[in-house]
Amino acid sequence: MKTCKLYNGVEIPEIGFGTFRLRGEEGYRVFREAIELGYRHFDTAESYDTEGYLGKAVKDSGVPREEFFITSKLPGEFKAYEITKASLQQSLDRLGMDYMDLYLIHAPWPWEEQDSPDWTDGNLAAWKAMSEAYQEGKVRAIGVSNFSYMDLDRFYDRCEIKPMVNQVQLHICHVVASTVKWCKDHNIVVEAWSPLGGAPMSGKDPLPEWVTVRSFAEKYHVTPQQLCLRFAMQYGDVVISKASSERHMLDNLGIQNFEITDEDMLAMAQIDPYWQGGEKSLFL
Ligand SMILES: NC(=O)c1ccc[n+]([C@@H]2O[C@H](COP(=O)([O-])OP(=O)(O)OC[C@H]3O[C@@H](n4cnc5c(N)ncnc54)[C@H](OP(=O)(O)O)[C@@H]3O)[C@@H](O)[C@H]2O)c1
Numbered sequence: 001m002k003t004c005k006l007y008n009g010v011e012i013p014e015i016g017f018g019t020f021r022l023r024g025e026e027g028y029r030v031f032r033e034a035i036e037l038g039y040r041h042f043d044t045a046e047s048y049d050t051e052g053y054l055g056k057a058v059k060d061s062g063v064p065r066e067e068f069f070i071t072s073k074l075p076g077e078f079k080a081y082e083i084t085k086a087s088l089q090q091s092l093d094r095l096g097m098d099y100m101d102l103y104l105i106h107a108p109w110p111w112e113e114q115d116s117p118d119w120t121d122g123n124l125a126a127w128k129a130m131s132e133a134y135q136e137g138k139v140r141a142i143g144v145s146n147f148s149y150m151d152l153d154r155f156y157d158r159c160e161i162k163p164m165v166n167q168v169q170l171h172i173c174h175v176v177a178s179t180v181k182w183c184k185d186h187n188i189v190v191e192a193w194s195p196l197g198g199a200p201m202s203g204k205d206p207l208p209e210w211v212t213v214r215s216f217a218e219k220y221h222v223t224p225q226q227l228c229l230r231f232a233m234q235y236g237d238v239v240i241s242k243a244s245s246e247r248h249m250l251d252n253l254g255i256q257n258f259e260i261t262d263e264d265m266l267a268m269a270q271i272d273p274y275w276q277g278g279e280k281s282l283f284l
Pocket of ligand 1: 017018020021043106145146195196197225226240241243244249
């Protein structure tokens with residue numbers, strides 16, 4: 001699988017496997033199947049309650065640990081130094097691993113307080129503990145998630161070690177152009193979460209935009225979902241998709257076999273009503 005390089009030289013496989021809602025024995029079965037089909041990059045978080053079974057699936061697979069790329073996340077509520085240190089260690093213990101490949105601040109705000117404006121001081125306290133873990137080799141890379149360009153603006157200049165990744169909600173109807181541009185300008189790799197928008201784009205509850213998506217998919221001889229995943233990967237850098245059926249897992253790996261032209265990327269980005277035309281430089 002192709003990889004994308006962080007500014008510190010660490011390489012991330014471009015397709016990651018999401019573990020949200022894949023708990024318990026069922027999750028274990030799905031992770032083992034995904035590993036057998038070739039997935040090596042897995043995305044978990046303390047709050048998903050999937051670290052334990054993911055770690056077990058990795059271990060039982062017999063594939064060497066260093067072939068995997070494992071991400072976990074600090075809960076959005078934890079905005080202090082000591083609790084970050086403890087939480088990171090607990091994630092490692094649940095995974096049964098002595099290092100993680102990437103550790104992210106899950107959100108700039110505690111989930112229940114998204115309307116409160118500025119958690120920069122708390123994020124910096126957490127970042128200090130994450131930076132120490134990075135220097136000690138407990139994590140190979142550190143980053144953030146759900147940070148808008150405004151959150152990043154407040155945070156970036158005040159960190160000694162700069163964030164390497166921002167994992168954001170990014171799909172064909174939600175292109176967050178200003179944040180993606182900010183990240184690209186600052187050498188931060190963008191990971192797209194919910195690249196199918198969860199259920200709406202999995203085809204269960206089609207959106208009005210689906211007609212346009214389908215016509216592009218026909219042009220590239222792929223399914224609309226493969227088109228959406230490829231779009232999210234090309235628009236950002238890395239795509240994190242979740243699938244529980246073998247068919248979907250294989251289809252999602254198939255997005256490595258085609259490429260969307262810059263002109264079509266630009267046309268598709270405009271499906272999002274909040275697209276800002278000024279961000280054309282992302283493609284052209
Ligand atoms: N950082 C954050 O705050 C954050 C937030 C949310 C998610 N995430 C991460 O991003 C990952 C992915 O997001 P997500 O789980 O919300 O949703 P998603 O990947 O956008 O969509 C998953 C849904 O799409 C279906 N699907 C997958 N591949 C398909 C295909 N080729 N054709 C048709 N349907 C397909 C799945 O069905 P089946 O399961 O039936 O195969 C499932 O119902 C999460 O698992 C998590 O790791 C991060």
